[in-house]
Amino acid sequence: MTGRDEYYNRSKQEGYRARSAYKLKQLDEAADLLAPGDVVVDLGAAPGGWLQVAAEAVGDAGTVVGVDRQRIRPLDHAVVETLRGDMTEDATVDRLRETVGDAGADVVVSDMAPNMTGEYSVDHARSIHLARQALGVAEDVLAPGGDLVVKAFDGPDLADLRADMDDTFEYVRSIRPDASRDSSSEVYLVAKGYLTAPIAAGDELVVEIVDRGDEGDGIASVEGFTVFVPDAEVGDRIEVRIDEVKPRFAFAERV
Known part of the structure; x- marks a missing residue:
């Protein structure tokens, strides 16, 4: 057959x-x-x-x-x-x-x-x-x-x-x-x-840390989109590079 x-x-x-x-x-x-x-x-x-x-x-x-x-x-x-x-x-x-x-x-x-x-x-x-x-x-x-x-x-x-x-x-x-x-x-x-993020992997931008995540990462908001930044404290204003973008959040590193 x-x-x-x-x-x-x-x-x-x-x-x-x-x-x-x-x-x-x-x-x-x-x-x-x-x-x-x-x-x-x-x-x-x-x-x-x-x-x-x-x-x-x-x-x-x-x-x-x-x-x-x-x-x-x-x-x-x-x-x-x-x-x-x-x-x-x-x-x-x-x-x-x-x-x-x-x-x-x-x-x-x-x-x-x-x-x-x-x-x-x-x-x-x-x-x-x-x-x-x-x-x-x-x-x-x-x-x-x-x-x-x-x-x-x-x-x-x-x-x-x-x-x-x-x-x-x-x-x-x-x-x-x-x-x-x-x-x-x-x-x-x-x-x-x-992906509906206002950012893409490789972008460099200045963000302000407004909160901390459950695992201790700093959280920034870019046009309402969440970005996790390690080794950052609430109130920090830092330049970061976007490493990885997910549908509802992204990961970044300090520049």
């Missing part, structure tokens, strides 16, 4: 709308993406296979929002909401942001793929364009520390996309699920830990 037959048959037997459901299952297993209570956004969600997998993972306390230009047939999962619209239009993004709420999404996933032309360079470029659209949406709706999954076709523009994602997330890795067809050049970039 070929890999294609295996996942196609499994999707029919297990009630998933598309064999691609197993890609998200495998991505989740590899990268720990989905958790009970999460808010998940699925871009290009039709026909709904990824919505089904996400709904099972987040449970009754979660929310899954699917967006597609095509109509998505209603699902039996109460936690799933669907929006019909084009993510390149501001009105659709506004509706998505309103549906997700002020707290933001925990995960944005995108299995969007271009209409295939058969010319590899064109299909590759279009896949990168769609992945960048998903990255832009994620930057609009993700909560600090949130995760992003985008599909793209391997090729010369993939490295630049990954570099841009590296600037926005703690780390990025490439995963090719077993459920991907052998003939496909698709790869999924999985970005973990959305």
Whole structure:
């Protein structure tokens, strides 16, 4: 039995709308993406296979929002909401942001793929364009520390996309699920830990220590963002270099 037959048959037997459901299952297993209570956004969600997998993972306390230009047939999962619209239009993004709420999404996933032309360079470029659209949406709706999954076709523009994602997330890795067809050049970039800090590693700045942490480090605040500085006392005003940035705080050293 070929890999294609295996996942196609499994999707029919297990009630998933598309064999691609197993890609998200495998991505989740590899990268720990989905958790009970999460808010998940699925871009290009039709026909709904990824919505089904996400709904099972987040449970009754979660929310899954699917967006597609095509109509998505209603699902039996109460936690799933669907929006019909084009993510390149501001009105659709506004509706998505309103549906997700002020707290933001925990995960944005995108299995969007271009209409295939058969010319590899064109299909590759279009896949990168769609992945960048998903990255832009994620930057609009993700909560600090949130995760992003985008599909793209391997090729010369993939490295630049990954570099841009590296600037926005703690780390990025490439995963090719077993459920991907052998003939496909698709790869999924999985970005973990959305960074919303007003600073970046390597920045040098002057900070004032306003508090002390549980482990004795001095705490400074930069535009409301917490920076830990070792060997610093409350009231100190010192020049520091940012060493490491996390979604909700950063570490620095004296210059």
